Amino acid sequence: MTDTSAIITAMQAEQDETSASEHGINAEEWDRLISRLGRKPNLVELGIYSVMWSEHCSYKSSRRHLSKFPTKNKHVIQGPGENAGVIDIGDGQAAIFKMESHNHPSYIEPYQGAATGVGGILRDVFTMGARPIALVNALRFGDPSHPKTRSLVAGVVAGIGGYGNCVGVPTVAGETEFHSGYNGNILVNAMAVGLADQDKIFYARGATPGNPIFYVGSKTGRDGIHGATMASAEFSEGDEDNRPTVQVGDPFTEKLLIEACLELMATDAIQAIQDMGAAGLTSSSVEMADSGGENGEGIGVEMDLDKVPQRETGMSAYEIMLSESQERMLMVLYSDKIELAKQIFEKYDLDAEVIGMTTDSGRMVLKQFGETVCDIPVAPLAEDAPNYDRPWVEPKKRAPLDMESIPEPEDYGEVLLKLMSCPDMASKRWIWEQYDRHVMGDTIDSSQSQGNAAIVRIHGTNKALAITSDCTPRYVAADPYEGGKQIVAEAYRNLSAVGAKPIAITDNLNFGNPEKPETMGYIVKAIEGMAEACGTLDFPVVSGNVSLYNETDGIAIPPTPVVGGVGLIEDLDKVATLKGAQPGDALILIGETKGHLGASLYAREILGLDGDDAGPPPPVDLETEKKNADFVRELVERGLVNAVHDVSDGGIACAATEIALASGTGVIFDPSVNDKLNTTAWLFGEDSGRTLLAVAGDKTAEYVVMASEAGVDLEIVGQCNKAAAKDLIILGTYGSLRLSDLRSAHEDWLPTYMSKMD
């Protein structure tokens, strides 16, 4: 028998500053708490404050800076502040998407950490009424030689696949990089994209008093208690002992939950809905209460925790409120729809219970075993949470990379081979072959072709969404403002390259400890750079996530603000991908080549420069970015492009090689077309705003005229080889390589690495 009186006594016990400190609440926040509450909290109340005021839930270090992001354009239906962003894609439909991190849990328990990251982001999307149609992930691991890296890669990839494959949502795109800066803090950022009818979008806001609060999905267990708090602190060696705070995923239940929720959403039963993610029942109920009321004035909630379906006996109110058990949703229903809702969840054998009512008190009241264990005002938990203006210092500008002092390589072919097989550039086939990319039957182009963006058909139409994720941490570390601009510009360019009109982005800002002014400086400047690009490109942020404290033993990760971009393709017959170049095609480059090698892959992989010595990143001219990308899109829309690739890591040489590998046709490109630059700078420079196209060889004169009329730089840099040279990559007079050798080097690195024993 559970000793209920002992539990109640513990729950109602008045807490002090020491206990608050153990909950991650500092002295200043303790004073704030007491002043808002008018008394000291009990244990349940303190637990609730601690998670709601955690960095993860409150964005207390980043909120004031995030407000710099443009969040609207003519397509935006819902910007940041709800479960996910919503954009208008025409014909009464909407795309709903968001990216979110599961970094800390994935380091501690890679399979479940990554799996539940996927589960969480899927719930954010279907909570709003969308059927999820695509998953994307951006992964960053430590140095391949670090003893933990291999097992982390294996676990994270299996976890992502294990969850997404089972739920039946295709994983269509992603990026994976390695750097010693992530040795102690890997990054697992997952993005989900869903599709909904605009008249069937559901929000967390809008609940009114006097309606039933309905709990559905899995039972509540003791897993994941204080996950949000863990995600808001630095790591130190030995934190693997935090494993019990990592949740366990059940994708089968998630699949049932998706189907049941979408079935219920087809009726008029739901007034407001929120998934139980970080901080579980606490944050879902607080957020619905805080944004409730007809005009968003806020409402109250009263819940009887004895009614919450529980997996274990003897759970306390504290545990129930802070559990992060997965696959759970909270809804406010219209009173006369309870039976209808129960029938639908019964069909799928899911738990579904009314656990409380909305009230007009503005307070959160919780009862357990007939006793009140929490009675606190809602507003201070959410909108009135701490909001810090953390001190920050502007990162130092780097001196330019002095190319004069750097000798030209002896063998350019060898350099190309080395770049194409370095961990960041090497094929990630070993990873994406473990993801079902085709389920749902609408995948037009995925990681399988390694192109700029995935293309997923809007079911039953000839339209599609293009989806990409991008970040170049090298650039952000070198100059967060320019690097921030570049990330957004690259997403814009990638979507445009496949023929999509870029619409909006979601972001996932991964940084170290914001309480350190140097780190905070990177956060502030990266956000400002990204915001400027979003503004100029009319490419707003509609949702996102901030992951701070990615530090172990005081060492921060490289600044890694990832963006997930979504664009619209109006006619699937007018797209271009990486594959499709034909022998005899001309390779034309849109955008100007200035030979910028600062902070480049060449500098890091070939020159061994990976810090201040590597110099600043390529500057980004946003007006030119837009003009160039729009020109590329126009060519694609007119059906003139056989293959396309943006020029980024490894410059023209790597972009041309990737087209060659994907299309199975050798290429020749000749550095001597440009007599102003040295060969290395022309081949491997990473100037922004450039895209390489394979087009019919006999039409180049027309394109030159079109480019000139559009005010866009165009350079004919090479061609796709015919006949005997079909298997060669030829670098002008500077050497050549067999395509098959390049392919082996490119394809073999990751499987070889993963098959080694530690």
Add this chain to the structure above:
Amino acid sequence: MKTAVIVFPGSNCDRDAEVALRAATGQDPAMVWHKDGTIPEGTDLVMVPGGFSYGDYLRCGAVAANSPVISQLRAHAERGGYILGVCNGFQILCETGLLPGALIRNAGLEFVCRPEVLKIESTNTAFTNAYSGGEITIPIAHHDGNYVADEDTLNTLESEGRVAFRYVDNPNGSARDIAGVISENGRVLGMMPHPERAIGDHEGGTDGRGMFESLLSAA
């Protein structure tokens, strides 16, 4: 041709099957919920779709094989109706005993999703008559596609011409490279590759169309 698709909790290729059958027949298939659904009278072809029925818990297909709808599926098979089980559907058909053998974890232990070249072993079946033989490319996506059966069973399958497809480059360790097998009466096919994901306008290509065209002319 009248068609139906069985939907189990955790099925996730039911919509893919629905789309492919609609494209092939010009009519909507009946979507049959496992618990209380009915396979309509006069159904020619029942598709058992891919996915993770019951989360693949216990053993792939094992729980679904004991679901209420299975008695109707057996009756359909006994009437000589056509059944196509793809991926998890193949696993379920093996668990019900409607097809011999079993599917165990891939030899490489990892989930694998890729276009796979298949050799058509016979064009003289209800499922392959529209093909002119040779090889086709169909996507696979599974964790447990390693076909096993005892030697006698494998010999019987081969001698009776009941191996429908073999992998050209075996991705999962299947015995004798078997990718799909047919029942004794020639009416039930189970296969790991996904023909319903290869009916055009998709990364999976178009080579799956022939199977639906074959069934259309057979039924």
